[in-house]
Amino acid sequence: MPEPRSGSRPTLEAVAALAGVSRATVSRVVNGGDGVRPHLADRVQTAIQELGYIPNHAARTLVTRRTGAVAVIIPEPEARIFSDPFFSRQIRGISKELTAHDTQLVLLLVEDLCDYDRIERYLAGGHVDGALAFSLHTDDPLPAIASRIGMPMVYGGRPGWTAGPGEDDKVTYVDADNRGGARDAVRHLLAQGRRRIAHICGPLDQTSAADRLSGYHDVLPAAEPELVSVGDFTAAGGARAMAELLDRDPSIDAVFAGNDLMATGALRVLRERGRAVPAEVAVVGFDDAEPVAESADPPLTTVRQDIEGMGRMMARLLMERLADGREGRTVPGPVITETALVQRASG
Amino acid sequence: MPEPRSGSRPTLEAVAALAGVSRATVSRVVNGGDGVRPHLADRVQTAIQELGYIPNHAARTLVTRRTGAVAVIIPEPEARIFSDPFFSRQIRGISKELTAHDTQLVLLLVEDLCDYDRIERYLAGGHVDGALAFSLHTDDPLPAIASRIGMPMVYGGRPGWTAGPGEDDKVTYVDADNRGGARDAVRHLLAQGRRRIAHICGPLDQTSAADRLSGYHDVLPAAEPELVSVGDFTAAGGARAMAELLDRDPSIDAVFAGNDLMATGALRVLRERGRAVPAEVAVVGFDDAEPVAESADPPLTTVRQDIEGMGRMMARLLMERLADGREGRTVPGPVITETALVQRASG
Numbered sequence: 065m066p067e068p069r070s071g072s073r074p075t076l077e078a079v080a081a082l083a084g085v086s087r088a089t090v091s092r093v094v095n096g097g098d099g100v101r102p103h104l105a106d107r108v109q110t111a112i113q114e115l116g117y118i119p120n121h122a123a124r125t126l127v128t129r130r131t132g133a134v135a136v137i138i139p140e141p142e143a144r145i146f147s148d149p150f151f152s153r154q155i156r157g158i159s160k161e162l163t164a165h166d167t168q169l170v171l172l173l174v175e176d177l178c179d180y181d182r183i184e185r186y187l188a189g190g191h192v193d194g195a196l197a198f199s200l201h202t203d204d205p206l207p208a209i210a211s212r213i214g215m216p217m218v219y220g221g222r223p224g225w226t227a228g229p230g231e232d233d234k235v236t237y238v239d240a241d242n243r244g245g246a247r248d249a250v251r252h253l254l255a256q257g258r259r260r261i262a263h264i265c266g267p268l269d270q271t272s273a274a275d276r277l278s279g280y281h282d283v284l285p286a287a288e289p290e291l292v293s294v295g296d297f298t299a300a301g302g303a304r305a306m307a308e309l310l311d312r313d314p315s316i317d318a319v320f321a322g323n324d325l326m327a328t329g330a331l332r333v334l335r336e337r338g339r340a341v342p343a344e345v346a347v348v349g350f351d352d353a354e355p356v357a358e359s360a361d362p363p364l365t366t367v368r369q370d371i372e373g374m375g376r377m378m379a380r381l382l383m384e385r386l387a388d389g390r391e392g393r394t395v396p397g398p399v400i401t402e403t404a405l406v407q408r409a410s411g
Numbered sequence: 412m413p414e415p416r417s418g419s420r421p422t423l424e425a426v427a428a429l430a431g432v433s434r435a436t437v438s439r440v441v442n443g444g445d446g447v448r449p450h451l452a453d454r455v456q457t458a459i460q461e462l463g464y465i466p467n468h469a470a471r472t473l474v475t476r477r478t479g480a481v482a483v484i485i486p487e488p489e490a491r492i493f494s495d496p497f498f499s500r501q502i503r504g505i506s507k508e509l510t511a512h513d514t515q516l517v518l519l520l521v522e523d524l525c526d527y528d529r530i531e532r533y534l535a536g537g538h539v540d541g542a543l544a545f546s547l548h549t550d551d552p553l554p555a556i557a558s559r560i561g562m563p564m565v566y567g568g569r570p571g572w573t574a575g576p577g578e579d580d581k582v583t584y585v586d587a588d589n590r591g592g593a594r595d596a597v598r599h600l601l602a603q604g605r606r607r608i609a610h611i612c613g614p615l616d617q618t619s620a621a622d623r624l625s626g627y628h629d630v631l632p633a634a635e636p637e638l639v640s641v642g643d644f645t646a647a648g649g650a651r652a653m654a655e656l657l658d659r660d661p662s663i664d665a666v667f668a669g670n671d672l673m674a675t676g677a678l679r680v681l682r683e684r685g686r687a688v689p690a691e692v693a694v695v696g697f698d699d700a701e702p703v704a705e706s707a708d709p710p711l712t713t714v715r716q717d718i719e720g721m722g723r724m725m726a727r728l729l730m731e732r733l734a735d736g737r738e739g740r741t742v743p744g745p746v747i748t749e750t751a752l753v754q755r756a757s758g
Contacts, residue, residue: 143503
C-alpha cells in the first residue's frame, strides 16, 4: 500500500544534506551499501537514525520512482522452461537475491516472437525497474527492445547478438566457462582411453551450445564432422541425435552431450540398442542441475555449472546497476563462473 | 509503445455516441463481444468502422487506464511448481487465453508467507489489471489482500478460506469435480474385485486433496483410518505414504493416490518391495498431466482433469470481469469441470 505523502516524513534529500553526501550515496547505502566507502556509509547511517528516516520500500518508490520489481524474461517455450531444471535453478538464484533486496520477481514467458510486442509495451509501461533475461537466441529481439526503451538489463549467457550501435559495451552478462568445461569433459574421456568421442551439441543459435562445441573441437581438432550431431537441449532431441550418431558410426565409444537432458536421451537410446554404459560407450553431460544427472541410469558424469550462483550474480549486478542510477556509463564486464567435472557412473 | 495522444484520434466515447450504446458496451465489443446482444454489437462495429476507431491495446490502455497485464500467483515453493506438470499445464491454458486477449501474463512466485508483503505492494501499485491464483492453502492471506486492495481475482480450486466479511459471494473460481473423480477411481478399483483399497491423499489444507478424500469415503464409508495416509502431492511424499500403508497393512491390494506424482512414488515403493503392479496391487492416480502418468512404469491408470482447460476458463472469466468493469456486482458462480477415468496398465 502506498505510504502517506506526509510533508513531515524525512526525505532522502534531508538525509543527504545532513550527512553531507550526494543523494545517490544515500540511495546506495539504503540499497545495501555496495561501493560506498565505510566512513561515508557511517555518516549516512547516523543521519538516517537522527532524522528517523524510514528507508522502506514504499518510501523508496516515492523518492526514486522505482516499482520495486524486476522482470525475468525467458524466451523459451513454457514446456521447456518447466521440464529442464536449469531454468528453475536459475530462477531460484535470482529469486533469492531479489528477495534479499525486497524486490518482486515478475516472470514473463515468451512463447514466440509475436509475444515481444506485448512484452515491450509492458516493459515500457514502467511496471519494472529492470530486467534479467537468459537463454537468448541469436535472433532474439529483446536486446534491441531493451536498448530502445532504455531498460536496464543483465543477461545470462554470452550474447550472440548485438544490442545495437554503441550499445554493446553496455551489455552486462553472467556466463559459465562453457568452452573450458567442454574441454574438461572431452579430456576426461580421452584420459579413459576413449578413441571415438562424439558430441551432441545444443541448438547453435545459443552461445552456450556453440561454446561447448568449440571446447570439444579445442581438444579434438581433427574430429570428423559425422561425430557431431545437433540436438535441442531436450531429452527427445538427445535421443534423436544419439540414434543418428550410432547409425553413422557404430564404433563410437564415448559421447559428450551439451547438457544433461540430452545425455539422458542418449542413455535411453544406448540402452535400447544394447550398448553397455560405460563399458562400451561412456556418456558425459553438462549442467548437474538436480535431479537429472544424479537420478539418471546410470548416474551421469557431468560438467557442473553453478546455475543458482549465476542467477544470484545476475540479480546482484542488476541491483547494483539500479542502485547506481548511472545508466549512461560503461557497465561491469562479464562475469564468467568456473565449471567442475563431477564423476559418476556413466563415464 | 504508447500511442500518440492525438486529439483527432476517435475515442471510445465517440463510438458509443454514434452507436447509441453505453461506453461499457463498446468496451465489451472491443474486448471480444461476450454478453453483448448481436444487434448492438453490429451497431458498435459499424460505428467503429465509420469513425476509423482503432481499438488496439495501447489505445484501450489510455481509455481504460488498464495495464494490459494480469498476474498469476502460485503460492507453492518454486521447486514444486517446476516439478509437477500440473502447474505448467495450468499456466499454458492461462497463457493461451491471455494471449488471445493481447494481455501479458506476469507470473509471481510465492516462496513463503513473508513474500506476501511485497506481492501486496506490487498488486496495489497498479501494475496489473487483475490476478489469477491457484493451489491456495486454507491459511493463505491472498484472498484477504485481494479484497483489501480491490483486485479482481479468479481462483483455481474451491476456496477453503474466506475472502472476508461480505466478500465471499464475489469469489469466482474454477475447479475440477475432484470428489466425483475420486469416486470414479475407487469404484473402478472395486469393480476389479479389489478389497483392501488404500488412499494416499494430498495435503489437507488444500480443498482438492480434501475433496478427493471425501470421494474415497463416499464409496468406502467403512474404510478404516489406517487405509488413508497423507502425502504432499510430491513423488517423495507418495513414496513415504505408500511405505507407511504397507507397514500398517501388507494385505492392501489397491491404492488410489490423490495425484499422479504421488502415484509414481507409490509405484517405486511397491517395486522395491517386490509387489507386482497391477497383479498384486493396483494403482490409480489423478491429473493425467503429461508426461507423468503415461511415462510411469507401468503407465498409470488415472483420473484425467482438464487442467489446461481450467486455466483457460480462469483467464476467460477474469477477462470478462475486467471487460465488464462492474466490480461491485455478484460475480459468476463456480465453474466445475468434469473428470474422466483413463485406464492404463497400473490398475
